[in-house]
Amino acid sequence: MLDKNQIAKRIARELKDGYYVNLGIGIPTLVANYIPEGIAVTLQSENGLLGMGPFPTEDKVDPDLINAGKQTITTLPGSAFFDSALSFGMIRAGKVDLTVLGAMEVADNGDIANWKIPGKMVKGMGGAMDLVASAKNIIVAMQHVNKAGESKLLKKCSLPITGLGVVKKVVTELGVFDVTPDGFKLLERAPGVTVEEIIAKTEGRLVVEGEIPEMIL
Amino acid sequence: MLDKNQIAKRIARELKDGYYVNLGIGIPTLVANYIPEGIAVTLQSENGLLGMGPFPTEDKVDPDLINAGKQTITTLPGSAFFDSALSFGMIRAGKVDLTVLGAMEVADNGDIANWKIPGKMVKGMGGAMDLVASAKNIIVAMQHVNKAGESKLLKKCSLPITGLGVVKKVVTELGVFDVTPDGFKLLERAPGVTVEEIIAKTEGRLVVEGEIPEMIL
Amino acid sequence: MNKVVNNAETAIQDIHDGATIMLGGFGLCGIPENCIAALVKKGTKNLTCISNNAGVDDFGIGLMLQQHQVKKMISSYVGENAEFERQLLSGELEVELIPQGTLATRCMAAGYGMPAIFTPAGVGTEVADGKETRVFNGKTYLLEYAFDADFAIVKAWKGDTHGNLIYKSTARNFNPLMAMGGKITIAEVEELVPAGELDPNAIHTPGIYVHRIFQGSNYEKRIEQKTITK
């Protein structure tokens, strides 16, 4: 089983040199800590920055420089600022190569639910609906099951939808899955996790073909 | 009868303090020379400049600084550059207070034709169609009759249309006309011009009510 | 032409009860602090506020919520605000949630004189309920309308007496879009300079979009999540 950092580390292996990447709040943010050697990736923050750097040191904190999670950050050489319309414009135009998001539920057809739980206070979708509807490559980072032990990889989302048929890949503490026309295709098992456990914890259609390799982190 | 400069001077009296103004090529350009004392007007050039200044002195000529007529120009304190989409965006959004254009024909319902003569080489509409469709206040500066002596203030344009029902006012060498639901309403005669001459030279519906004052330049 | 006003009170004096206003900022970053304070002082009521967020309990639009000045919020994300939640649950406050990119683009559309835009955001979700959809090149889009706001209130870093504005870093966010989108646009700036002092190449909002401008004071610039590298 992977911890959150290992999920992030596994996702980081999907990065390619020159990628522009948008990382959501939560586990996705951790991906930035595991960018492989020799690969240059530019992080986009949808509030208006390309080239997001690490958190500032105490003396460099600037209230005018935050990320989409409202955290204080820094720029890097080659950064550029822009307004929110251009930010979502570049996302909509497919210029962002990869988007990593958290989710409450993913369906085996790529539907995603990650913004609203009926009965709970609704805070809003922020940029999630724009991102999922527009990004050309979306990887979801999430826990395989919820606190009640129920699968979050479903035949059909039970929560209000954020976007339809948009997720390309899912990485959980149990494994890596491509979203295919036949459902979730198991690509890799997390170290120590059996195919049987994954089958047991996946409610949506699951494709298991041949030997499933254990993930190398 | 007015000469070109007098037509421009008369139109300049329509300017109000704080106006943003787009001046077309030809007589409209001359309006800039007659901005009344005490009135500050900002000229917009649709290739991407607010605050167009006069032609440069020889040593200040800059090939990167031209107006929509491709003439070398200068900036003024408070000028701003922008791209062509924002330029037409501000025009479309009604932020430009007054547009002055030349025309080949104007109809008594405000239709304008100023971009194409069948049988002649067509150079294109440039920004004319955007300007006439978007501007909230359009004054046409033109000769009252063509070289053959035929009226250019018509019941219906004979040339291909640039925009429908958009002209608010026309200033010619003979007079000043508002475009009203009843046709061209004569507001002022040029010095020495009689109402009879204007009637004779206007093919479109003409409204002449009461005493028509002679223009004060 | 005189766009310069003395202070926030003068700038907002004709914002009337029931007005629809755009307010720039993302979270508490780049918000028009001075104008918000003046609106709280003036006590204008029944406002419809278009703003990406609704502030926090004791800062930003949260201050207006405390005074029950807001009838409706049009936002993309409204967390971090207990009073907001209370008013929403009690039915006192109406909220329309809009995807962030849609919110930004509907402001921009107003500034570009475009009556509506197409976006894929929200297709297949409850955001699409009752909205027109259209397929282009095999992809479905929603038709979303330009906002129609009586006023826009924005915060810039530098401005000049012609109303030209420059924003700083990510405090830009929604500000230039709202500056374009309002029928009357009010800009508060940290530094107001005479026309001619800003580089005409570096202007973010051309002055034609700005009707009133003043130099603000006492900016608190509160940070929501101070994250540091040790």
Add this chain to the structure above:
Amino acid sequence: MNKVVNNAETAIQDIHDGATIMLGGFGLCGIPENCIAALVKKGTKNLTCISNNAGVDDFGIGLMLQQHQVKKMISSYVGENAEFERQLLSGELEVELIPQGTLATRCMAAGYGMPAIFTPAGVGTEVADGKETRVFNGKTYLLEYAFDADFAIVKAWKGDTHGNLIYKSTARNFNPLMAMGGKITIAEVEELVPAGELDPNAIHTPGIYVHRIFQGSNYEKRIEQKTITK
């Protein structure tokens, strides 16, 4: 990530016969002189060129017309070019004339991922022939589609190795819109600097839109109408 190429020849080497390319510039102001020269040298044929103007006989896109490389021009104004006129009248060259603001906005729409936009320009004229119209708030608009260009070739003043661009004065014009609008965007700049040397607040085109960049040379910057104050 390496966007920097040595010269125009390398930058344009995969522009193929029959390609659709956007070319920045207004008149001869801000045109990609180096890339045009390289295209002439390469002899690429049957090009569809989206450009506000078509150059003059011996400069700008006029040089490509001389070599019969252009199948179709999509422009708003094409005067000042005798060879252009000859090819048009002989039927060798196809021309689509588009209102200038529509041209600009269709480039921008591509860069913003908006499949189509609404504009009032051309309503009631021959430009509207065969186009869908729609009334919003009592005003009629045309539906105009985003351009779909294989390449965009733009000229900027300064650029950095990440592809960020800054334009100078009115040489900005269509360049940032086309930089956004091309599937592959090639930027030639007067001065190429290392990442970090440009002010991130002052970038006009964020590097994400730019795929290749090089420092051009020998800019002629021809003036079409030199007008001076004595």
